Amino acid sequence: xxxxxxxxxxxxxxxxxxxxxxxxxxxxxxxxxxxxxxxxxxxxxxxxxxxxxxxxxxxxxxxxxxxxxxxxxxxxxxxxxxxxxxxxxxxxxxxxxxxxxxxxxxxxxxxxxxxxxxxxxxxxxxxxxxxxxxxxxxxxxxxxxxxxxxxxxxxxxxxxxxxxxxxxxxxxxxxxxxxxxxxxxxxxxxxxxxxxxxxxxxxxxxxxxxxxxxxxxxxxxxxxxxxxxxxxxxxxxxxxxxxxxxx
Numbered sequence: 001x002x003x004x005x006x007x008x009x010x011x012x013x014x015x016x017x018x019x020x021x022x023x024x025x026x027x028x029x030x031x032x033x034x035x036x037x038x039x040x041x042x043x044x045x046x047x048x049x050x051x052x053x054x055x056x057x058x059x060x061x062x063x064x065x066x067x068x069x070x071x072x073x074x075x076x077x078x079x080x081x082x083x084x085x086x087x088x089x090x091x092x093x094x095x096x097x098x099x100x101x102x103x104x105x106x107x108x109x110x111x112x113x114x115x116x117x118x119x120x121x122x123x124x125x126x127x128x129x130x131x132x133x134x135x136x137x138x139x140x141x142x143x144x145x146x147x148x149x150x151x152x153x154x155x156x157x158x159x160x161x162x163x164x165x166x167x168x169x170x171x172x173x174x175x176x177x178x179x180x181x182x183x184x185x186x187x188x189x190x191x192x193x194x195x196x197x198x199x200x201x202x203x204x205x206x207x208x209x210x211x212x213x214x215x216x217x218x219x220x221x222x223x224x225x226x227x228x229x230x231x232x233x234x235x236x237x238x239x240x241x242x243x244x245x246x247x
Contacts, residue, residue, distance in 0.1 A: 003202050005218065005245040006160065006225035008038040008123065009232025010063065010091060010206075020045045021052045026235035028056035035242045036225075039232065040091055043077050050086025061089030061123070064097055067110035069117070079111075079118035090115050091227070093125045093149055095166045105148025113151050116158055123160040123227065124149050125206070126187075130167035138165075138179075139186045146190050156200035161187055162227040168207030170229060177216060180205060184222035211240035218245045 015023070020041055031037050040061040041049050050060045062085075066076040082090055092115065093108035108124060115122040126145040128138045142163070150159065163183055168174050175183070184203050191198035205217055206227030217223055225245065231237040 003200060003224045004036050005034070006036045006038060006202050006204060007228065007238070007242045007245060008061070008089070008091075008162075008204060008225065009040060009228050009238055010094070011039065011041045011232060012063070012096070012229060013042060014233055015041055015045055017045065017048060021048055023233070023235055024049045024052045024058065027238055028053045028058045030235065030239045031057040032239070032242050033057075035245050037238075037242055038089055040089065043082070043085075046082060046087050047085040054086075059088045060086055061091060061120075062087045063091050063094070065090050065092070065111055065114055065118075065120075067107070067114045069114070079114040079120055083118045083120055087120060089121045089123055089160075091123045091125065091162070093145075095125060095127055095164055095169060098125075099166075105145055108149040109151055112149065112154075112159075116151075121158050121160060123162050123204070125162045125164055125227070127164040127166050127169075127207070133165065133167060138183060142183060142187055143190050146187065146194065150191075150194050152194075154195045156195060156197040159195065160202045160204060161191070162204040162206045163187060164206035164227060170208065172208050174208050174213060174217075177220060180217060180223065181220050184220060188222050209241060211237055211244065214241040214244035 038059045062082040065079040092111045097103045112122045128141040202224035204225045204227045205223045209226040210231045
């Protein structure tokens with residue numbers, strides 16, 4: 001089944017107003033045809049970035065949301081607030097959230113349900129640590145995280161999975177192409193038991209994807225795009241990755 005490539009930029013905790021708007025406009029100006037581009041700025045910039053790229057081929061997303069629509073949750077942001085600000089996607093369960101904030105699979109599942117309640121597409125992140133990889137547990141960890149994080153009523157039109165080996169994020173290290181292929185094929189097989197129309201679910205690779213390795217990673221059959229961290233902060237690098245998806 002043909003799946004449209006998605007190149008998603010996770011800006012993490014980077015960007016102030018003027019620089020963020022300039023970066024988003026540069027991405028929109030250079031967006032190649034045939035590839036879906038997404039930028040996920042900090043929550044403070046979602047509305048401004050959405051306005052800056054309105055009418056372009058670039059979508060906007062958030063980096064996290066709360067499971068509730070409103071309430072006494074100081075410092076949190078709801079999926080409805082993201083949607084109101086102009087977001088169409090939200091990243092959930094990123095390894096930095098799981099590690100730094102103790103997010104469990106159950107919490108990620110609740111947030112995914114909240115994203116769908118607000119009409120957002122959920123990008124659910126999964127991935128193994130170096131210790132888990134060295135212990136030969138990569139595939140079992142991915143299966144457990146998928147099973148725990150993806151709601152039982154999931155459908156392909158609102159779900160994206162991002163495989164991000166934790167040990168590769170921001171380190172410049174990547175698994176071998178065979179390891180990436182094995183992980184993505186396993187994720188696809190597990191999704192087949194969890195999601196109606198699983199062949200249509202896009203699976204992104206995240207973990208030090210950059211212009212120099214994007215083409216070979218994106219050529220793997222079940223790699224449907226990338227979740228890009230550091231390289232998404234430079235329009236030239238981000239656009240080069242997107243261009244590699246077309247080659």
